[in-house]
Amino acid sequence: MRLQYPPNVRIIEVPCTGKVDIMHLLMAFEYGADGVIVVGCLEGDCHYSAGNLYAKKRVNRVKEILDKVGVGGERLAMYNLSSGMGGRFAEIVREITEKIMELGPSPIRVATGKATGPIAEVTT
Amino acid sequence: MIKAVPKPLEEVLGQVKDFTKVLIVGCDGCVTVCEAGGMKEAKVLASALRLYFTQAGKQAQIDETSLTRQCEKEYLAQLSDKMDIYDAVVSLACGCGVQYMAEMYNNKIIYPGVDTCFLGVNEERGLYVERCQACGRCILAETGGICPIARCSKRMLNGPCGGSDAGKCEINKDIPCGWELIYERLKTLGQLDRFEKPVDPKDWSTSRDGGPRTIVREDLRI
Ligand code: SF4
Ligand code: SF4
Ligand code: FES
Numbered sequence A: 001m002r003l004q005y006p007p008n009v010r011i012i013e014v015p016c017t018g019k020v021d022i023m024h025l026l027m028a029f030e031y032g033a034d035g036v037i038v039v040g041c042l043e044g045d046c047h048y049s050a051g052n053l054y055a056k057k058r059v060n061r062v063k064e065i066l067d068k069v070g071v072g073g074e075r076l077a078m079y080n081l082s083s084g085m086g087g088r089f090a091e092i093v094r095e096i097t098e099k100i101m102e103l104g105p106s107p108i109r110v111a112t113g114k115a116t117g118p119i120a121e122v123t124t
Numbered sequence B: 001m002i003k004a005v006p007k008p009l010e011e012v013l014g015q016v017k018d019f020t021k022v023l024i025v026g027c028d029g030c031v032t033v034c035e036a037g038g039m040k041e042a043k044v045l046a047s048a049l050r051l052y053f054t055q056a057g058k059q060a061q062i063d064e065t066s067l068t069r070q071c072e073k074e075y076l077a078q079l080s081d082k083m084d085i086y087d088a089v090v091s092l093a094c095g096c097g098v099q100y101m102a103e104m105y106n107n108k109i110i111y112p113g114v115d116t117c118f119l120g121v122n123e124e125r126g127l128y129v130e131r132c133q134a135c136g137r138c139i140l141a142e143t144g145g146i147c148p149i150a151r152c153s154k155r156m157l158n159g160p161c162g163g164s165d166a167g168k169c170e171i172n173k174d175i176p177c178g179w180e181l182i183y184e185r186l187k188t189l190g191q192l193d194r195f196e197k198p199v200d201p202k203d204w205s206t207s208r209d210g211g212p213r214t215i216v217r218e219d220l221r222i
Helices: A022-030 A051-068 A086-103 A107-111 B009-016 B039-055 B073-079 B095-104 B178-188 B192-196
Strands: A009-012 A035-040 A076-080 A120-123 B002-006 B021-027 B061-067 B088-091 B109-112 B114-124 B127-132 B172-176
Touching (some): A022 A051, A035 A051, A035 A086, A107 B039, B009 B039, B095 B109, B172 B178
Parallel strands (some): A035 A076, A035 A120, B021 B061, B021 B088, B088 B109
């Protein structure tokens, strides 16, 4: 299946969203990502049983941090999809890219003078 | 071990926002176990502060490190050559560690990064419960290994009181009655006769009496 999704999105693959650490998410923003989404298996379907539930907690914690430090928690989101939902994945990436475009470049990239066009990161 | 929780980020931000060089120091001891102040938490806090300063358009140097224990001079001394660089330090150790660091680095501003709570156990990851109040004269031998000081809400020595209801304490139905626990354990051990004679008044002079407590172990000192 060939699906089109915006080219300014960088995909970082991990074996399970349980591998996604708070520091990975924070560093993405420190390096200037405009937005990050974490895409895990459906709840109850994680191959390592609870990886996506841990990821959800970490995502929520980082959203809270981003809000408090003035970057904005709305730049980070988590989605749960099955491997058969490629179409939905492409749709989510399009939606999130649009949302990030509306929000504009991250204040980190603006402040460090690296703002040229939005960058979004996706972790699967 | 000592249990602590991270301070709210806004509280730490409020303290350090006017500095430009801040060091976050974790402790690899107790606070690492309860995930409040180890290297991991030091990294997260440092990253959050860097994001804050960067988005505010402020040049700042925020670094993180962690020491084996902050309640020992030898480990605190490991910071001596870099301490001069920083305007302020956030210590993620328990209150003992924060104070000991402040004592060693007398002219440095040191902020606590955690709220130190109690001596407790890890019932589960993320669930810590008080077990001991460091009274200085342990009576667990008489009470079936369950501490009435820490686990009876009224610290009664001859419980339970009339507020014990179906195994729960009257102050909150989610809190087990310490004395019910003691009774059940003594029953299991076949030691219910302990209830037949009252426990003598406790010597509280070893507790919070007479100011800060000190242990002098001549057998260990040179
Ligand atoms: S400084 Fe506090 S938290 Fe660190 S090891 Fe010592 S007692 Fe434990
Ligand atoms: S009797 Fe004292 S030392 Fe023993 S567990 Fe209770 S508070 Fe701690
Ligand atoms: S295997 Fe854990 S989220 Fe997919």
